[in-house]
Amino acid sequence: MNESVDIDGPEPINEEKLSELVETSLVDLGATVHAALAVIGDELGLYETLDDEGPLTSSELAEKTETVERYVREWLRSQAAGGYVTYDAETDRYYLTPEQAHILANEESPVFMPGAFQLVGSVAKIGPELQEAFRTGEGIGWHEHDEDVFHGTERFFGPSYGAFLLDWIGALDGVDARLKSGGRIVDVGCGHGAPTIRIAEAYPNSTVVGIDYHKESIEVARERAETAGVADRVRFEVATAREYTGSDYDLVTMFNCYHDMGDPVGVAAHVRETLSENGAWMIVEPYADDRVENNLTPFGRLGYAISTLACTPNSLSQDVGYGLGAQACEDRTREVVTGGGFTRFRRAAETPTSLVFEAKL
Template sequence: MSSETQADSINEERLNELVETSLVDLGATVHAALAIIGDELGLYAALDEAGPLTSVELAEQTDTAERYVREWLRSQAAGEYVTYDPDTDRYDLTPEQAYVLADKDSPVFMPGAFQLVSSLAKIEPDIREAFRTGEGVGWHEHDEDVFHGTERFFGPAYGNFLLDWIEALDGVAETLEAGGRIADVGCGHGAPTIRMAEAYPDATVVGVDYHEASIEVARERAETTGVADRVDFEVATAREYDGADYDLVTMFNCYHDMGDPVGVASHVRETLAGDGTWMIVEPYADDRVEANLTPFGRLAYSISTVACTPNSLSQEVGYGMGAQAGEEQTREVVIEGGFTRFRLAAETKTSLVFEAKP
């Protein structure tokens, strides 16, 4: 199609909408780095604790340079991340803004997510080449901040929702309260592993991840939180981890990353007790692509393109489920791996919690 013919066929309203979307995305791309700066320098925290503040006052509170802080505040106000009062030239956080940006225990704390997605972008040259070759890019090949950002993004949600999810499983909470054995596979820095060790002090808890550097951090976290005496960590893949007769095996937002999810399901089945339970937490997704064309779906598909799918393709089999696999595809691979019962046990706006039984 010639450029002249193409111009004639353009719908001006749709064109303007797409340009507006592009401008929003461009601003968001730069904003991600500024959100990380605001978090790491304590700018959000200071606004939450001492606001409303002028740029001079915020700079004094955080021992930063006022001219940078002034520009940062204006960018944050333009993005509605902070609130500006033109009559006093002061900036503040609403309770909602503070809950998202300054409360590290909030289930919707977002600076960790910005750290995660900004770090993922660093591997763009490798992903671009993978598009040409079809080869994979392993999780372990990413920048170190990806692992820390993942912990900070998902960790608060596990702290807030994890026990409710376990309560939604058939009889599992009671078993763990009486003791029981837990294997948290794909544990990363161990946020959910440690949370379960804290919640069920009589249970035996093992965290498993193939990424040795993450396991080292998990062991440090366990020492810091005082549960190192009742939680162990093992460097192993999801198809090869040790142990048997587990009452609960958990996988948090990692099953879709597996190269061989059917083989993983088969191994989980072998390591479970006869009446054991496998809890699989996956990103929220509908079974229909068109239903996932939402802001969250875009985020999940995008992260899946640069991290989840490449990781799966880097491993044996290379199934490539993707982060928006949905309930039915997850059910298919779990059942193929030897399970007979599978159901959706709980859900949030961003998570699906599945229960699989032998």
């Protein structure tokens, strides 16, 4: 039986539920601090060294990473307490299990997480501006964020694009064959160009254009293309989603950015004008159910939280300020896409964290 007591209020407090909420708060407090320490572990090569050379004592890890043992010792204990590092009490050594390494040390893994920690730690730096925006309703543009937000976004999403992108394109109606023979592709909201470059690598007979309104991201994307050896068939341009140039594209892609746009209906109308007759628009969005109560999950919390910090403020900073939000769901996405003139819209693929939509004329 649950007991309750009065605590300075007319309604009784359920002690068991109160205790559960306090425990949840403690977990969240630890996670908040842990995010900053995970970024340190990533940037100083602590995870990578543990994976390559562990098990190690704190002194051995400090020596190999040219860091100070006393800091490393405390860091290791915090990581072990959080389950990110494994501790062997008999030898006083620390190591990564294969699963821990897959998440923390393998940058090609589709579940690589340090980029996500880098992203969320940096995006929260706009706290004072966001508080003011809550009062005024003004927006905060993507370009106003700390530089680490852009790099964290690339490192967070890039590996999953590498793992799933070709399957997603393969789920579209006839697009894969068209691109293999030579097609025209535009990746809208390309950021640092991770999916754009992956598409260029997979379809060497096609031409690819990546566009983003953020000039600094486009400059990085051009460097990435040179490094990847695909600069001869992928071009990056500064443009908005409502104004990019070109026509008769066989494929228009948008990866986790459509919900950030101020005028998604106007963007849909522009995409419609630039598609070829049999072209397809692929929209990748964070996984979300049409019912809010079904999104009250750990992933849903992450989605709503990042949407509050970055996605919705970015949309509200632009013309129209639709504020679609990162947990937009299939029904709302269909509504704005068909509002822009598309007549066919379907869910083509999905993962536990992504929804992949296909829109056609």
